[in-house]
Amino acid sequence: MTDTLKETLLFVDDEESILEVASEYFRAKGYHILTAENGRIAADIIASEKIDCCFTDINMPEMDGLELAEHIRTVDNTIPVIIMTGYPSLDNTIRTLKNGVVDFLIKPVNLNQLEICVKRVMRERRLFIKNIFLTKEVEGKQRLEALNRELTYKVKEVNTLNRIMTDFTTIGSSMDLFKRVVELSTELTRADEACFYVINEAVQRPVQVARSVVGGNGNPRGKADRPSAAGDAPGACSMDVSQLILDNCNEDKPLLIHENSSVHGLPADIRSMMLVPLTIRNKVFGVLAVSVLQGDVRFSEKDLYYMSFMANKAAYAIENIALYENIYENLFATLYAFVGAIEARDPYTEQHSNRVTKIAMALCRAMGGTQEEQDILNVAGQLHDIGKIGIRDDILLKPGRLTDEEFRLIKEHPVIGAKIVERLGLWDREKTIIRCHHERYDGNGYPDGLAGEEIPMLARILSVADVYDAIASDRAYRQRMEEGRILEIMYGGSGTQFDAGVIDTFRSLYGQGVLKSIVESTP
The missing domain is CATH 3.30.450.40 (GAF domain)
Incomplete structure (x- = not known):
């Protein structure tokens, strides 16, 4: 503790903890400290006490920091005012320039830096007062302009740093x-x-x-x-x-x-x-x-x-992206393991999801689909039957004809699959495609009875791929259909079960041997 008191500092803030910390620190340094909870109390103190420097927050009840700064400027423009705020904005910064504020600090403020600021401001105040006696308004105006330039530079620096931080928050890869x-x-x-x-x-x-x-x-x-x-x-x-x-x-x-x-x-x-x-x-x-x-x-x-x-x-x-990508890949692996478990229950449908995905992506590509749409089908195709994990084996693997009640239960798998994906909080469009892949163009499908354009285009594509692979592959309840019967079902469903535009593309790719090659090349 020094023997002689230094200058008198006034701290104005509605956060009691800040006033306590600042008071204790600067009193130990030999300063005389006064505190106020808002600008109105501070104005009363200034009217009765000699103040050498004022530190004030911006947002306070009754009278905020900027109003207090304007009041001090009109009462005694030799008292330097330093703004402290945890929420800097360009608007507030510009307003401080108009109120004679000499510095602008962003919370949390380091106490050592705060003391350095005090020493600098006090030194500048002494020079300022001297200049008032010597050259008065001319020198005062020059000093104020210099402070304004310094503050403008600080605002620019803060904006640059904020821009750097903001630019990296929305990048996904x-x-x-x-x-x-x-x-x-x-x-x-x-x-x-x-x-x-x-x-x-x-x-x-x-x-x-x-x-x-x-x-x-x-x-x-x-x-x-x-x-x-x-x-x-x-x-x-x-x-x-x-x-x-x-x-x-x-x-x-x-x-x-x-x-x-x-x-x-x-x-x-x-x-x-x-x-x-x-x-x-x-x-x-x-x-x-x-x-x-x-x-x-x-x-x-x-x-x-x-x-x-x-x-x-x-x-x-980059660390966050890498962590997210790792979690994303693990999530995919887990879901695909579910699909594998479903297909393992029925050896006749093994690799069905892989074939459906490849066929759907080939159709989408031929129809001019974007890479994003193909990526969506890549996920939705792999997971379109994941809801079957909730269907009992005696129904899913039944070799004979299903009863009405059994068919009602098996029709729930698109809804179950959509809910599984929904709980992950990802893939909203994929979730919708999974739910809609058994809808029919004429409105007689399930689970929602959607028709025509109500059915998402990618779901209409997936529906064609799903049915084609189902009838072109061996199943638990029947053997693979004959070629003529396959084409009869696919082409005959144009405009009723299927979107006619998708079937036209299907017809073209089938004629080129693309679809048959996918089915035969996928084990």
Whole structure:
């Protein structure tokens, strides 16, 4: 505890814990501390006490921090006001500029940093008061403009960091994330080129997986998606920097080359460069290489800070994606095991789901279906009969004709299957297809009696594939049908059981031998 009291600080916040911590810390440092729970109480204190500096939250009852700052500016514009908030926004930041606020801190605030801020603000206040006596309004205006510029710069920095964090939250695959890293690198640093390399112990050189090149107008003019070794063309960065990347991996530290010289071992065409390792679980996974190839732009410590911050966030996102993909693959394996268990109960239907899936995807592809639609059918086709796990063996494997009650029970399997998938919280469209794959185009199907366009197109495709494989394969209750009878059922169901457009495509593929080949080639 010091013998002489320092300046008087006023802390204004509606969170009692913040007031207690700040009071205890700064009293131990020798400051005189006053506290208030809101701006109205603080205004009363300022009217009766000599205040040297005020720290205030923004959101408070009765009088908020911005209103208090405006009040202080009108009462005594020599009292510096520092805003502390846990919810920064551009709107609030701009409003603080108009109220003479000298600094803008984001909670949680480190107490050591807070003390440094106090010392700086007090020093600036003394200079400010001196300037008032010497040059008054002219010097005061210049100082205020400088503070405004500093605050504007801080706002820009916060927005940049927020953008980096936000950009990675919606990315669903590792490759998309690599692409976004290099694109964002060129956008934030005015670089000419950015490449991301994966470090693989099985190869001698880093492997490039993403690249962004910027044209003279600042817009991306080319991206390489395919993997390639560093220095290879096409698809690699303009210059071979393999050895420098490997050296950087060994050091595991960001590298800034502000101005290229012979000592760096860089190609002469690179004028400025940053190398930032991406580390996952204390092991370097990849390296981001960002380069300036022309012009007067040179990278700074601030650029390196942004790239390092982005690399940390990207590493965290990659870990999450990898974990999700692993869970996703395990989930698929579990569901397919269920399907396998169902088919194992009936040797006659073994591999039925695989054949139906291949036939449905072939039909979809021939009808101009997108890759996304084919992927949906790949899941729905594999799982379309998963609901049969809830049907008793004596019904499912009955060799003779089913009774009305038995048929009613077996008709429940599309609903059971849809509910199984629904509980996973995934595949909404796949769930609908599974539920609808026994609907008929004329409305006489089950479980919902949908008709025509009410039935999803992919379900109409799956229905054709399912029926064709069922009658073209041996079953527990009958042998495979004759070829003529198969075609009679399929073509005769056009417009009644099946969508006529899907049957037209079926007719074309059957004539080419595609569908028969799928059935015969799948064990």
